[in-house]
Amino acid sequence: MFIINCPYCGERDQSEFTAGGEAHIERPKQPTELSDDEWAEFLFMRKNIKGVQFERWNHAHGCRKWFNVVRDTTNDKIHAVYKMGEKPSID
Amino acid sequence: MLNINFPKIDKKTFNDLELSLAEEKIKINIRGKNKDFFTKVGKITSIILPTEANTSSSNEKFNALWLSPDEWIIYFDGKDTNKVINNLFNEISKLNFGAITDISDHWVCINIKGRKTFDLLSSSSPFNFNSFKKSKNNVAQTVLNHTDVIIHHKEVDDVNLFVRRSFAEDLWLWINDSARFL
Numbered sequence: 001m002f003i004i005n006c007p008y009c010g011e012r013d014q015s016e017f018t019a020g021g022e023a024h025i026e027r028p029k030q031p032t033e034l035s036d037d038e039w040a041e042f043l044f045m046r047k048n049i050k051g052v053q054f055e056r057w058n059h060a061h062g063c064r065k066w067f068n069v070v071r072d073t074t075n076d077k078i079h080a081v082y083k084m085g086e087k088p089s090i091d
Numbered sequence: 092m093l094n095i096n097f098p099k100i101d102k103k104t105f106n107d108l109e110l111s112l113a114e115e116k117i118k119i120n121i122r123g124k125n126k127d128f129f130t131k132v133g134k135i136t137s138i139i140l141p142t143e144a145n146t147s148s149s150n151e152k153f154n155a156l157w158l159s160p161d162e163w164i165i166y167f168d169g170k171d172t173n174k175v176i177n178n179l180f181n182e183i184s185k186l187n188f189g190a191i192t193d194i195s196d197h198w199v200c201i202n203i204k205g206r207k208t209f210d211l212l213s214s215s216s217p218f219n220f221n222s223f224k225k226s227k228n229n230v231a232q233t234v235l236n237h238t239d240v241i242i243h244h245k246e247v248d249d250v251n252l253f254v255r256r257s258f259a260e261d262l263w264l265w266i267n268d269s270a271r272f273l
């Protein structure tokens with residue numbers, strides 16, 4: 001269990017949030033021009049890093065907003081939280 | 092309001108705790124973000140929507156609760172109901188300044204008051220009520236006994252708790268059960 005600092009509501013227990021997987025994956029501009037392998041790469045393949053990872057989270061039982069979290073997956077230490085469209089400031 | 096069944100919620104009194112159904116409350120969900128939207132809401136309800144997270148603002152008639160940066164619940168006792176809802180709808184939804192949704196039948200409002208109010212809420216919520224309980228007008232959306240709730244700290248040790256209707260009876264039974272052990 002850990003605490004996430006929702007950029008809208010403030011610090012809340014992890015159980016109020018749902019994880020949305022790896023962040024900053026850009027949808028290809030012209031999906032029709034991709035091969036099946038390239039499309040599968042975009043759709044399914046995730047880095048699943050052991051260490052510091054950029055993730056999307058949703059405050060599902062609170063403000064219901066999506067935002068980004070920089071989290072170390074080995075110890076759940078959160079290095080930064082930032083809104084969609086913003087750049088993280090990492091400590 | 093529709094002719095539907097609300098859960099059976101009778102007034103209950105425990106040591107330092109009083110539970111009751113706070114009906115017939117009208118609840119309206121409103122969404123919007125531009126300046127015209129705020130002006131329109133202000134004109135119709137004479138209320139300034141709170142922009143600070145987890146807070147509320149009230150006047151004699153209306154209570155406006157912050158839900159997210161562009162979403163609020165306004166709730167009030169049901170008189171001139173249609174007039175208010177229609178005004179808001181015509182002035183905001185129809186003109187595309189925002190969205191007005193009547194959610195009176197979707198949410199049930201349970202009033203909990205007494206010295207043990209926050210002991211009860213804390214007994215099955217991940218939310219930290221320490222600073223929340225110190226001042227009124229605070230709002231929290233969180234989980235209570237695995238159920239989504241919106242909590243409005245209206246007066247000292249007096250909260251209105253909003254829960255979806257289909258979850259209300261279950262939560263009500265849990266609240267009663269839990270209150271016996273405080």
Ligand SMILES: [Zn+2]
Nearest residue numbers: 006009059063
């Ligand atoms: Zn939030």
